[in-house]
Amino acid sequence: MTDSPVSTKPLVTTDVDYQAAVSSVRRAIENYQGCTEAERRVLARDFDELQQMADKLEAGRVDIVVFGEISTGKSALINALVGGNVTQVNVQGGWTKDIWHVPWEGIGYCVPGLANSQVVLVDTPGLNEVEGHERSAIARSSASRADLVLFVTDSDLNETEYSALLELAASHKPIILVLNKADLYSRKDLQELLELFRGRRLINIVDPENVVVTQANPREMEYVIEAADGSTRTEWRKPEPKVSELKERILKVLNAEGKALIALNAAMFAADKGDRMGALRIKLREAEASKVIWSFAVTKSLAVALNPVPAVDILGGTAVDATMVVTLGKIYGMNITTSNARALVTSILKAAGWVMLSEAVVSYASSVFKALTVGYGTIATALPQGAAAGYGSYIVGQAARYYFQHGASWGDESPKQVITQILANTDKESVLERLKTEIGKKISLNRYAGDE
Ligand SMILES: Nc1nc2c(ncn2[C@@H]2O[C@H](COP(=O)(O)OP(=O)(O)OP(=O)(O)O)[C@@H](O)[C@H]2O)c(=O)[nH]1
Ligand SMILES: [Mg+2]
Structure with a gap:
């Protein structure tokens, strides 16, 4: 060689x-x-x-x-x-x-x-x-x-x-x-x-x-073997491997x-x-953030749907949103105090002023209506009202998520631009439907529980 x-x-x-x-x-x-x-x-x-x-x-x-x-x-x-x-x-x-x-x-x-x-x-x-x-x-x-x-x-x-x-x-x-x-x-x-x-x-x-x-591992081959006397015989043998x-x-x-x-x-x-x-880290974090936003939106929906007085609606709502923001911050590795979270919620709400304004009107009007009515009327108004409030939290959550994704800043955008973008990308009707289903489930569960 x-x-x-x-x-x-x-x-x-x-x-x-x-x-x-x-x-x-x-x-x-x-x-x-x-x-x-x-x-x-x-x-x-x-x-x-x-x-x-x-x-x-x-x-x-x-x-x-x-x-x-x-x-x-x-x-x-x-x-x-x-x-x-x-x-x-x-x-x-x-x-x-x-x-x-x-x-x-x-x-x-x-x-x-x-x-x-x-x-x-x-x-x-x-x-x-x-x-x-x-x-x-x-x-x-x-x-x-x-x-x-x-x-x-x-x-x-x-x-x-x-x-x-x-x-x-x-x-x-x-x-x-x-x-x-x-x-x-x-x-x-x-x-x-x-x-x-x-x-x-x-x-x-x-x-x-x-x-x-x-x-x-070559296949066996038939070999012809010649003896000294000139006679021949055949034999099957495996050739040697060649590697x-x-x-x-x-x-x-x-x-x-x-x-x-x-x-x-x-x-x-x-x-x-x-x-x-x-x-994977990004995927898991985003999935967790989505879950958190959704569960707080449901909580907010229920809080609003089940509370008869408008003042409680608003108070309960802000507290839920602030807690959501603190929780989201943790997911993105940022510790934010409750008062800062409240400030962030307020600034998001302000940027989305027109949405919240219209929802506040709905909320107030139906809360008054809810306080005056009983039985099925309550459920009938609680559903859309709770869902609307939950939708508001959902949007706040998405905006806060954007804010944390960008290292606790709005990046090159203004908060208003971000929220406009989020609103454009959100299928409002389907979010409202899903929230109504959640409220419906909870309320009917409570009703049956009460009957027993
Ligand atoms: N004629 C011939 N047959 C061979 C040779 N090498 C392997 N074989 C035959 O091919 C068949 C498959 O051989 P394996 O070594 O089990 O093949 P493998 O690629 O490991 O097969 P899998 O593990 O099933 O994917 C066996 O019957 C072997 O005897 C070769 O050089 N010549
Ligand atoms: Mg093999």
Whole structure:
């Protein structure tokens, strides 16, 4: 072997990159630790994966993920590389169901720059168009964490394979494309397939040098054996697996850029997790804010619907709105005093003057009416009146949310512009309907409770 990969000098000095990757993973873990309980629950798996990535970096482990369609010989390939029956091989497609980590100890290899590095071969379930979506998904997720992917195929690429390759290439995964089951092809057909794989179709996806041929578990062949006396007999034997070309290629890639690959992979992984955390945090916070606004709008609706005197309506309403604003502030990580919350509510109400004014008139008129009537009349007026007040709180809540989203400021807008925008984007009728339903439910519940 003239081009012994072990003698190849690493192309890139990556100590700085490696340290940067270690700190980016560490930072992502620290960010996670600052998450709320609810965020942690959703991110539990991401956190586990980050921890694993941190351990992997510390150990200097290289994960080579074997990936591809079902029954292409992924498991057989790992067995042939390791030289033993470490993973299960079967004629039945879809045999491997979980991710298997197989330490490639026999290889006795260390990535340059990582004295105690270990190489691990990761067996994954096969991709399958028709069944096993979940398994395909875990295989993809495993490939997305790989330092190097062995993409195994046993024929020309179909659409599933081609798009999976594109996906990997788009995330900058280094790929070795393995054409397995070479024993099933004539020399000529094999050559044609190789030319196809090294040709234009996979340009920028797989480096032509990274296309290799193997036979991991060749079919038995009939051998003609000639005895010394010239007589012949035939015998069925299994040819030896052929994976040495692949082995060499793997070592060459690892030698040239192993450490850089691990660092790049970890850094991209941490960045991706960081983005996910950020996006989730926003999503959860917004969902919680919506819930808070809605529950205070309902509370306000009920307070107004169930109180007969206008003065109580107004007082109760302001207190509810101020508490809502304090609660919203907490969600956005801002502590606001009750008196500041009241001031904010007042300024929102002032900016939305015309809306509140019209509602106050409705509120006053129907409160007087409510005080004078009894029985069903009360319910009939309480519904629209309570809903209108609840709608007011809903709008105040949305405006306060905007204010907190923009770091306790109105940003470049005036409060009036913000509220006009909110009003334009709110389906008033449907909010009123939903509030009426809530009030209706509560009032009829109370009525039945009273009857008992
Ligand atoms: N002729 C031939 N058959 C092979 C070769 N490699 C694997 N096979 C056969 O292909 C079948 C599938 O092999 P596996 O290693 O189980 O394939 P896999 O990709 O792990 O399959 P799943 O885990 O089901 O996705 C088995 O019957 C193997 O014996 C090869 O080089 N030549
Ligand atoms: Mg398998």
